[in-house]
Structure formats: structure tokens, C-alpha cells
Amino acid sequence: MSIHPIGIFDSGVGGTSIWKEVNQLLPHEKTIYLADSTNAPYGEKPVEEIRQLSFKNTEYLLSLGCKIIIVACNTATTNAIRELRASYSLPFIGIEPAIKPAALNSKSKAIGILATKGTLSSALFSQTSGLYANDIDVIEVEGNGLVELIEGGKKDSVETEKLLQRLLQPMLLKKIDHLVLGCSHYPYLIPVLKKILPADVHIIDSGEAVARQTKAVLEKNNLLNTTTDFPEPQFFSNKNPAILEDIIDSEGNKYAVNFQDF
Structure with missing residues (x-):
């Protein structure tokens, strides 16, 4: 399981601020980022809908073999992470205001x-x-x-x-x-x-703290990737890949974003 990817989801492109911190601290980990931009923003939705979307995103990341999931969305964390942890056996990392x-x-x-x-x-x-x-x-x-x-x-x-x-x-x-x-x-x-x-x-903001917590949980569960590879991250968006590409390419890196109607 240690070579399996870290899954990250958010209600759109914002969670890439978390992804960047995770990728910087854990460069040997493969990451998969899910941008649920079709349903952004989550912040004004009813609690039950937020939970349904969080479970939908989790299921998609699990289908891609993720070993840990970062809920890179404050609204999804504060309204759904307890239910996610109760329903799945893998670790979840949340994000809430500092x-x-x-x-x-x-x-x-x-x-x-x-x-x-x-x-x-x-x-x-x-x-x-x-x-x-x-x-x-x-x-x-x-x-x-x-x-x-x-x-x-x-x-x-x-x-x-x-x-x-x-x-x-x-x-x-x-x-x-x-x-x-x-x-x-x-x-x-x-x-x-x-x-x-x-x-x-x-x-x-909470990005650096989330990255540190992710590393600590991986170590605790013997899930840290000990290879010296630098895996290429994967990005998925269900709305406008160009917006996500612009955000993640802002520091000179070029990453392809896959359109996926998840």
C-alpha cells in the first residue's frame, strides 16, 4: 500500500493550495487531485448534500487506489469528515480554520x-x-x-x-x-x-499544517513511500480543466488536467 497514491479532493481548484504543500513536503508520494468544480461552492449547500458530494468524491478516489484521503475543503471537513471516517477504514486528513x-x-x-x-x-x-x-x-x-x-x-x-x-x-x-x-x-x-x-x-492558512499532519499519519500507519522516485501527479476536473491548469502551472510547472465527469 505504501506506493499507492494520496487522494485529495475539494469543491474546485482551491484545494490545490493544500496539494502544493503536500507535494513539497512529500515529493516521493504520488498524488491524485479531484476538483469538483461543477458543484462549487460547497459552502452554501445543505449539510446532507455536502456529505453526499464528499462520499461521491471519496468513492472515485478509492477506485483509483488511494491509501489516504485529504479532504482539502473546510466545508466538507467540518460537515462530513466524521461520517467519512466512520464509513471507511483508510485514514482521512481534514482541514479547518486555524x-x-x-x-x-x-x-x-x-x-x-x-x-x-x-x-x-x-x-x-x-x-x-x-x-x-x-x-x-x-x-x-x-x-x-x-x-x-x-x-x-x-x-x-x-x-x-x-x-x-x-x-x-x-x-x-x-x-x-x-x-x-x-x-x-x-x-x-x-x-x-x-x-x-x-x-x-x-x-x-492551514496548508503547511495539513501537509505535516499527512506525513505524520502516513508514518504512523506505515504508509510512507520510501522509494526515491518523483511520481507525476494526476489532476481531474469535472468542469473546466483550463482553470485548474492555470492554477497549478502558476509556478512554471506544466501538468495536464484530465476532464472526468465523476
Whole structure:
């Protein structure tokens, strides 16, 4: 099983921010990335539909022989990972907003959480927030429209910057010193966010932590690939492969994206 691939799925292209961290930390692991762009965004869907989509994506990755699955979507993690773990024997790695480091390191005692409705309204988010942010002013903002802009190839557009300026206003008024990105799409907005936010605001995403956790779980389960090969990753999209290709080719690498109606 150790040479089998790591499976990663998200409601579109955003989870490639997680894939990049995993690929960098674990270059000898084969990875398969699934972009469910047809159903993006998950954040405004009913919980039962989010779970159905998560099971559908899992089944497809299992059909490709994956040994571990990363749910590279905050909304799917907070609403479906418990059910996935109860239904399958292989390990699942989830992603949720990094509230803990933001709350523990905040000096202004005010932090911002930019996430989808599905994440902010979930029981898991509420539980995490309650554990670490009781004495912190947490400004939660739904990033309505951001996923659609990123999925449409407009992450660097004037339209995106204007929307972010409006969404971030409540956080700026409260003088946050940490901004937690609660959606795997949002790291692609960091260049625009840095133009809007004061220089002393720390932007936190979960990609590096997810990669480290993936490595730890592989080691614990004796699933780490010990070969010295550098396997070619595979990418699948069920909507517009060109958008996914543009995202993953942004650093000079050229990867083919397969269209697959999964």
C-alpha cells in the first residue's frame, strides 16, 4: 500500500493550495487531485448534500487506489469528515480554520475569520472557536462570491479586490491582527489581501499544517513511500480543466488536467 497514491479532493481548484504543500513536503508520494468544480461552492449547500458530494468524491478516489484521503475543503471537513471516517477504514486528513494559533498569538485580542457559510455554521467550527477564542473578539465574515471568482479565473481581478475591500471592512474597524483563511480557495487571494490589510496583520492558512499532519499519519500507519522516485501527479476536473491548469502551472510547472465527469 505504501506506493499507492494520496487522494485529495475539494469543491474546485482551491484545494490545490493544500496539494502544493503536500507535494513539497512529500515529493516521493504520488498524488491524485479531484476538483469538483461543477458543484462549487460547497459552502452554501445543505449539510446532507455536502456529505453526499464528499462520499461521491471519496468513492472515485478509492477506485483509483488511494491509501489516504485529504479532504482539502473546510466545508466538507467540518460537515462530513466524521461520517467519512466512520464509513471507511483508510485514514482521512481534514482541514479547518486555524483559530488556535491566531487566538493564542493575538495581541490586539481581535482576529478575523474569512470562511464560507457552511464552515462558519458548522458544529466543528463552533467547538474549535469555543475552545480557543473565548477571550478573543472573533469577527466572522462569509466570503460570499469569492470561490466563484477564483473558479472563474478572476482571482487577481479588480472585481475580486473590490469585493474583498467590502468584506474586510468589519475586520479593519475592529483592528484585527490575525486573519484566518477558512477556505482552501482563499490562499490564492493573499496577494490581494496584502494590498488591503495593514502590514502588521498576520494571514494564516492551514496548508503547511495539513501537509505535516499527512506525513505524520502516513508514518504512523506505515504508509510512507520510501522509494526515491518523483511520481507525476494526476489532476481531474469535472468542469473546466483550463482553470485548474492555470492554477497549478502558476509556478512554471506544466501538468495536464484530465476532464472526468465523476
